[in-house]
Amino acid sequence: MVSSHQVVIGSALLGIAGVGAFLMYRGKTLSIFYRWRSKGILYGHKKENKIITSGKEWEKVAEAFKRECQQLGVVGFDCEWVQVKGHRRPVALLQLASSQGTCLLIRLALIKEELPESLTSFLKDTRVLKLGVGCNDDSIYLERDHSIQVQGCVDLRFIVQEQQKKSDTVKDANKGYDGLGLKSLAQTFLGITLNKDWRVRGSDWEAPVLTARQVSYAAADALCGAHICSKLVEQYLEYPWWMPFLPPSVLAAHIAAGIHQMCEGFRDVPFKKNKDKFLEPKPSVNITNKRCKSTYPADSLRKTPLYHNCQLRAPDNQLLCTCDPKKARWYVRKGLGTLVSEEPLVVKLNFEPVARPQEEGADGHFYIQVRENICVVCGKKDSYIRKNVVPSEYRKHFPGVLKHHVSHDVVLLCTRCHQLSNIRDSEMRFKLAEEFDAPIGTKGVHKVRIDPTIKSVKGAALILMAKRDALPENRVEELENLVRNYCNVDVITDDILKECSCLDPKIPNEDYVPHGFKVYQEYSKIGLIKMETRWRQHFLDSMKPSYMPNWWSVFHNHKKLRYKMSITSPKSPKWEDYHICLFGTEGVCDVEYKPKSDHISHSPETDLRNTDTQAEKLDYNPLLNAYDSSDEDECEESGMEYDDENLEEDCNVCNDIGDIGPDIAFSSRNQDLQESICEA
Structure with a gap:
């Protein structure tokens, strides 16, 4: 018979052994316990597919579904559509799946009424990440087809690549890009094989009733997006020993924070294929006051702000315009202005300007306002790109009087809005191509053709x-016969091979006319300002910007062009440029020529202090102009860098300074200074 004393000793020994084993294998034990606790949060225990064909059906399930998604702040996201003869029809099906297993198949093709506000606001909520493969493209299609904005999209391929960099635990790491499709990721991380049968993938998603195979296919695609993220966050998260013992709500909050931290920097960033190296998202722009001197593509993220809001002031301290710090300091360096303050940078000119902003009305006020470096559509304050409202493929053909020193049509857009704007610009380009018989990228309009022989x-x-x-x-x-027949020789030497290897198969197409130039030619017959106005209105209608600068107008600078034409002699080459801009080669001019002296006496638009002073100022062509970022555009189009030499060259040759704001010129009191600068 075992005594109670022996039982106590045995129990103590067993306890000590258990504690020792736990301490020895505590890492693995806690990991198993943590995964068991988090499994219910990350994956759920149910799988339910619901088909939504109306706004009312969405409202019935919306609250419960949003609660499931908000627990971790993620939702699986995918779209399906029909292809007809290679052309994509509007998105027919929107798939949303929570990590708990609920999948909603929203049949956009069957919903005729306006979508519920609760659905559109859920899709725009950046606190809930939309996960999938190619989800940024899907969001663009939804915006384009149904005016549904989706924000917070994260392409899972970014996260997988980050994991590949940090460890070698991911299978198929050496398969490169071929291993980053949804089917490959599901096999790698979830151990399941998705049905990607082309007969289902290319089936009729607009049918009145979806088949069981279609429902299963669509739900699996969306659900895999959420569950792959769950697997990735398990590898990403590091947890202390006490984490598995937290209450479920606290543990879920910890996992949700880890997911959002893991996806930081990849929200709404398009994924681009790159087989040679991993694609890293472009970081947010750190704004400094230093201007980058090197040129960069027009569609790259800006490294510096577009608007510096440095001030140029008249001798009486009236604000003339805002400009770049380089231009402001140029006036000081040349002795043409005095530095008033460094922060903000203010320079007071030492000479009387040729005109004041009030004389140009709204056009002048546009250039003296403080402008923010934000996306003009959504207001985002970082990762912005410069956007030409009138695309450069048309604008580069404009006469200088219409395009030089005009910053009005240069705006800032965030990466997502810039991408969306380009898509909508493409629609306008195709309209212009059809309207003016200016095809885009079709056979027969290539700049060169390839000789197959x-x-x-x-x-x-x-x-x-x-x-x-x-x-x-x-x-x-066989190969030698090709060379013999072409060169008409019997024996092939090394010199012949070397000569043949340097042949150029490209043959210039003499009949080639670029699309942009063809459209420009057609509008030059009826007035280029009509094309300018059309593109400006297109930008407003297609993007509906909420943060456009004050005094931005589709008719900006048109009144000023008429004034400048009226004081330009019809014998001047510039008069022809003004005529093409305003009326076109086939239009009738209704602008009466008035010499400068007559115009000064009778123009109601020029309200200066006295006629003598104005006449005195107009005796001299403008020599200086305020800087704006479109100067940089012109340098980029010509392949130059924007530097001091270009800046001084502008000052010496430009006679129409006011194109970007108030005209600035020397009065006769500064004639000596003017002559010295001209000599320089």
């Missing part, structure tokens, strides 16, 4: 030079 001979020569010994004899003979 020369191409094959060049390829044969390159192969013979590099791999002759490794090729079968019959293949060598």
Whole structure:
């Protein structure tokens, strides 16, 4: 019979052994316990598919579904549509799946009424991340087809690549881009094989009733997005020993914070294929006051602000315009202005300007306001890109009087809005192509064509030079015959092969006319300002910007062009430019020529202090102009860098300074200074 004393000793020994084993294997034990606790939060215990065909059906399930998604702040996201002869029809099905297993199949093709506000606001809520593969493209299609804005999209391929960089635990790491499709990711992380049968993928998603295979296919795609994220966050998170013992709500909050931290920097960033190296999202822009001197593509993220809001003031301290700090300091360096303050940078001119902002009305006021470096559509304050409202493929053909020193049509857009704007600009381009018979990218309108004979001979020569010994004899003979027949020789020498390897198969197309130039030619017949106005109105109608600068107008600068034409002699080459801009080559001019002296006496628009002073100022062509970022655009189009030399060259040759704001010129009191600068 065992005594109670022995029982106590045995129990103590067992307890000590258990504690020792736990301490020895505590890492693995806690990991297993943590995964068991988090499994119910990350994956749920149910799987339910609900088909939504009306706003009322959405409202019935909306609250419960949003609660499930808000627990972790994620939702699986995907879209389906029908392809007809290679052309995509509008998005027919929107799939949303919570990590708990609920999947909503919203049949947009069958919903005729306006979508409920609770659904559109849920899709715009950046606190709930929309996860999937290619989800940014899907969001663009939804915006384009149904005016549904989706924000907070994260492409899972970004996260997978980050995990591949940090560890070698991801399977198929060496498969490169081929291993980043949804089917491959589901196999790698979830151990399941998705049904990607083309007969289901390419089926009729607009049918009145979806088949069981369609429902299963669509639900699985969305649900995999949420569950792959759950697997990734398990690898990403580091947890202390006490984490598995927290209450479920606190544990869920910890996991949700980890997911959002893991996805930080990848929200609404398009994924681009790059087989050579991982694609890293572009970081948010750190705004500094230093202007980057090198040029960069127009569609890249800005490294510096577009608007510096430095001030140029008249001798009586009236604000003339805002400009770049480089231009403001140029006035000081040349002795044409005095530095008033560094922060903000203010320069007072030492000479009387040729005009004041009030004289140009709204056009002048546009250039003296403080402008923010934000997206003009959504108001986002970082990761912005410069956008030309009138695309450069048309604008680069404009006469200088219409395009030089005009910053009015340069706005800032965030990456997502810029991408969306480009898509909608494409729609306008195709309209113009059809309207003016100016095809885009079709056969017969290429700048060059490839001669197939020369191409094959060049390829044969390159192969013979590099791999002759490794090729079968019959293949060598075939390639040599190509070279012999082309060169009309019996014996092929190394010099002949070398000469053939340098052949250029490209043949210039003499009949080629670029789309942009063809459209420009057509509008130059009726007035270029009509094309300018059309593109400005298109931007307002297609993007509906909420943060446009004050005094921005579709008719900006048109009144001023008429004034400048009225004081320009019809014998001047610039008069022809004004005529093309305002009336076109086929239009009738209704602007009466008035010499400057007459215009000064009778124009109601020029309300200066006295006629003598104005006449005195107009005796001299403007020499200086306020800087604006469109100067940088013109330099980029011509392949130059914008620097002091270009800036001084502008000052010496430009006679129409006021195109970007108030005219600035020397009065006769500064004639000596003017002559010295001209000599420089």
